[in-house]
Amino acid sequence: MPPGLSFERKWEFLKPHIERLYVHDKYKLAKVIEILQAQFGFDATEAQYKYQIKKWRLRKNIPTSKKAAMNQKYQDLSTTGMAAVIKYKGQEVDPRKLRRQAKMDTRRALLGGGAQATRSDDIAFLSPLTSSVAKLFMTWNIPYKPSKTLMGQIIDHHSPLGQSMSTPSDVSVATPYANDVASPNNALSPLSSALRKKRSVERAQLFLEGKYQQLLASMSTEEQVTMSTWLYQFWVFSFKTAKYWGRGPRDWFADLLAFGRDGADIFPVPASPHTPSDRVGQSPQGQPSVASGLNNIGVGSKPSLLCRWAIHVKPQSYQELPDPPLLEHRAMDPADPETYQPWPEQWMASSYSEKLRNALESNDFSNIPTDQLPAAIPEALKMAKRDPSELSAQSLGFAIMSGNEFMVEKLLESYSAPHLEIAFREIDVFHLATSYLKGSTICCDLLNTISMFRPLRQHYTNEQGHTVLDNLMITILKGHTSCTPGQVDNAFKGQVRFSGEEVDICGRWDADSDCIRELLAKGIHRIPFQWKHKFCHTSVQTICHSIVTIWGATHAPDINTHSGLFIKRCLKSHCGLKMQMTPLHTLVLIMWQLSSYGCEGEDLFGAVAVLLCLLRNGSDPCLQSTLSIMSLLGNSPSENSNNEADPCEHKPLDPLELANAIYSLKCTEWTEKVRLGWQTFSEILLYSQQILLSREEDEWAPLEEGDADLYFCDYYKHDDHKIFNANTGRLGKLWSAINTELVTYRRLHVGDPWLSANINLEGVAETNKEMGDVEDSGITEESPQDEDMYGVEQTLHNGEWQDDMDLRW
Secondary structure (H helix, E strand, O other), X not given: OOOOOOHHHHHHHHHHHHHHHHHHOOOOHHHHHHHHHHHHOOOOOHHHHHHHHHHHOOOOOOOHHHHHHHHHHHHHHOOOOOOOEEEEOOEEOOHHHHHHHHHHHHHHHHHOOHHHOOOHHHOOOOOXXXXXXXXXXXXXXXXXXXXXXXXXXXXXXXXXXXOOOOOOOOXXXXXXXXOOOOOOOOOOOHHHHHHHHXXXXXXXXXXXXXXXXXXXXXXXXXXXXXXXXXXXXXXXXXXXXXXXXXXOXXXXXXXXXXXXXXXXXXXXXXXXXXXXXXXXXXXXXXXXXXXXXXXXXXXOOOOOOOOOOOOOOOOOOOOOOOOXXXXXXXXXXXXXXXXXXXXXXXXXXXOHHHHHHHHHHHOOOOOOOHHHOOOOHHHHHHHOOOOOOOOHHHHHHHHHHHOOHHHHXXXXXXXXXXXXXXXXXXHOHHHHHHHOOOOOOOOOHHXXXXXXXXXXXXXXXOOOOOEHHHHHHHHHHHHHEOOOHHXXXXXXXXXXXXXXXXXXXXXXXXXXXXXXXXXXXXXXXXXXXXXXXXXXXXXXXXXXXXXXXXXXXXXXXXXXXOOOOOOEEOOOOOOOOEEOOOHHHHHHHXXXXXXXXXXOOOOOHHHHHHHHHHHHOOOOOOOOEEEOHHHHOOOOOOOOOOOOOOOOOOEEEOHHHHHHHHHHHHHHHOOHHHHHHHHHHHHHHHHHHHHHHHHHHHHOOOOOOOOOOOOOOOOOOOOOOHHHHHHHHHHHHHHHHHHHHHHHOOOOOOOOOOOOOOEOHHHHHHHOOOOOOHHHOOEOOOOOOOOOEOOEOOOEEOOXXXXXXOOOO
16 A cells, blocks of 8 residues: 555555455455455554445445346346356356345245235235136137237237346346257256246236236247147136036046147147156046047047037926936046036035136146246245135136036025126126027026026126127127128127137037137137038027027016117218117128028028017017118228218118118029028018008007096007917917927938928918918928927917917927
8 A cells, every 4th residue: 555645545545455355255344354454554443444335335235126137137148048147347246146036036926015025924915816817717718829819919018027127337147158059958047947937927927917918028929829828728627627517527637638639739838858747648646537538639620510409398297217327437438428427425515716726726737837837827826815706707607608507507596696796797697698509408598597696687788889689699690601700890800700609509519629629729710611501490499599588588678779780880070870770670681691691501591580589579670770771781982982072871771671772782692592581581571560550550549439548658568479460370370380390300411401391481471472371371281280389389369379388499
């Protein structure tokens, strides 16, 4: 040390030595004092040293913000899994220090308590699953390839996890072996493992908080594939568990769900050298093995062209035969539901929602190892609080989608009034049920069960403005036409498919069917048009029975409520009229879609049946809607070319006028069968209008002297039966004949006619133009007229329908 320096100058001279010894060499302060006194003869007290160290801001520990920047930079650069060199102020930083910081951050994130959650008595657990997260589980029913377009729409801004932090000038991170090629034998460094864990926990936080945009933006394409696959696998598990709840396997593990089969697995995750390979595909001891019957999905498997058939009959007394003896559970074949046996009573102790939560924590349903998930959702959920009601709405949703009526009823019975209200509101129960109709099994029974717990009137229209009847109309389109969601509603233009396409109303495929899983594995999100067929009897029967179930209830909604489908607006700036239709107008548009974009063999028999069903339940054929034909058919001029001086195109039209206008423009494009069906539809509309208008004149005729005064309440409606009873009940007999057709005929072989010989639409069209007897009303001589036709009463009593008639059956 130079002689003659003042005390203050000596401190400045010794500062580099003090920093080296105290900060970098990690000597204790007493040792630093001893060394400097021996080497330089510098005498100062410990308090004076502490004052100078504080003044110079010398720290043995690296600031947390600096370590966070180092970890972020390290994670960005060390993508090969090899160690990187980190320096702070030119000195190499011990990776163990950064690893400790990463572990502490991970623990804090898991506990959800922030920086103060460092001791067991400070634990502030993560909140329970939010409703948005639970709803995501219920809606993620397609894997990565079909959903990547939607995922791209979700990622519309940068994520805090997806963008790199700016690196401080005094921090440097380098990968000296960056040119080396990673091999399976390259083990992750301890720091890399800790940082990977930290990021996965942070992503789990984003997921549980419902911040999906940030979550997806933080992931690479490979990570998005893995995450989307995992969510889809959980959806399949939830659907399968609900579908067979109470019978069959108690737990649907990854191997029973066949994740990992050749041709069936959706983007299988390769085994990691850091993950035990014996985890994938195993099920706990005592559960049925996949070897007991699950086979590989065949290449190009397609569903049958023949509908399944739920036969509806009146209940009759019969002598019940004893069931065959139950098989032992070990003999059950998971691939054959016919071998499934009822669960023992003790298996029913756990609720379905508990089953879902336990599966999310254990990850037993997936062949993707937990430590390979981009987001540590299972681990985060283990630390999160449990709320008994957190998955209640979603449990009901999966029960509805899977068609387990018994489970739906039990769940609804278990809900308190507030939880019942929440569930109906969160998942639009009636709309969900009509999106997943199963005409080959439960038909309208599920709607009937749900209606017993909540009146439909309170939930008839959803947030999109679609009524439950609209959903039934969409069901016709998605199952029997090539119509896309955007053609039905402009708000659906971003959707890749209709809700519920994975479940066929005719029973030819289900969401867990091999053909559907193979389709999704190929990246095809929509049901191929080649799989569809005409608006068939099973579908017609289900739609009609659903309508009767809804409007047969005491507190049914107004059936003439305006539809939320095919809404257009006038493009004139001075007008902008919202053109909205009644249900019968909407049915005309559905019929146009069937005619122009329907399947081979379409004859509009189904549209005629639905028309009669709507009329039977109170639809008014005389109501008008202000519409533009050109706009509805997609031929309206664009906004830019629209001349404001031209008059508006729209005008008031009733359903018949709309049908006639479309027919005159499009009939040359249709087959003879379609034209005949359209004419029949129009003649029925005309006939019903004439009857209704003539009865209105009679009802409001001046009272004769001596007649009693009549008073009508504001909710007075026309007698819905009058159209069917008029003129010896000709429409009523046609409706009965259609019901008879629906309960007695199906195609049994490919190539069989779609209609039986008992239905003659040409006779209906001709006879509705003039008065005629039963034989001329489209019902052939072979149709039974005066007997109970599988529960469909044809007889009239004093000009009125018999009180015990049930036209559904």
